[in-house]
């Protein structure tokens with residue numbers, strides 16, 4: 001790895017289903033652009049995925065599919081470390097230490113637990129409740145300075161910062177852990193469901209029409225965009241009016257995210273028109289950009305041996321860094337190491 005790069009980036013995606021364009025725009029696309037400037041660690045967070053029920057066979061396949069999606073989207077395993085979280089035991093070891101650093105009150109404030117546990121809180125796994133501690137361990141075990149995430153993870157990243165500060169203070173080891181910064185793109189950090197602009201696009205949404213999967217073929221993309229909710233008006237001309245139409249605003253964000261055209265320019269182009277031209281142009285852009293990625297994911301999934309080789313190489317590189325941190329942490333907290 002290039003030693004000149006000073007800052008380290010860590011981010012991850014759960015292998016909890018087919019990835020969608022929200023994961024792509026909110027996370028993976030940013031990962032790709034960071035590879036030249038940072039030491040990058042991109043993991044497939046399988047330990048996080050089992051905080052809710054997973055089918056073991058499907059989990060293994062999904063893990064490979066996230067690896068394939070990373071590579072097909074442009075993550076270069078020669079530049080970045082790509083691995084699955086459970087293969088580096090230091091993540092779980094540091095998470096335990098953080099379970100003892102984090103205060104219950106901090107975790108009680110996490111809105112994602114409330115959203116995911118829903119009304120049946122008593123029946124949620126305790127893993128789902130302490131999930132943010134594991135996320136902090138994922139980041140800090142590599143002493144990552146920057147974390148590209150969607151807006152939904154902002155609160156967890158703030159908690160990571162609190163944990164790093166408290167650990168450094170409690171154990172009198174100033175600057176041992178860096179205080180990581182989030183990297184969040186304002187407009188594409190929260191891509192919403194195609195059916196409901198109030199819900200985030202999610203792998204676990206029961207409706208396939210709520211999202212565009214990275215595995216969708218062109219005809220499915222066209223059909224989903226055609227069916228996507230808009231509004232009973234024409235395209236407004238002012239951004240303030242658009243912000244009130246959450247589904248229209250979401251489609252504009254997707255269009256801008258994939259085309260690189262500023263939202264204001266898109267509004268000027270389509271203002272006063274009904275949404276059919278806009279939707280047809282949006283489908284064209286999505287098909288053009290997604291087609292090579294989808295084809296590459298499917299091709300890579302035919303060569304599982306190659307994907308496993310990449311993960312193994314990543315695991316070795318990640319272990320080297322993570323093991324050093326965990327050894328230092330064990331020393332700092334006062335664990336006796338029985339060395340021969």
Ligand code: AQP
Nearest residue numbers: 014016022023026027149150189190191201202203204
């Ligand atoms: N809708 C979204 N818009 C923008 N970014 C998003 N991310 C997820 N959904 C959106 C970002 O993708 C990264 C990986 O997310 P994850 O798979 O670890 O978990 P998640 O946020 O819980 O994603 P899902 O799709 O909603 O999965 P399920 O349904 O399994 O819970 C993160 O950086 C996230 O911010």
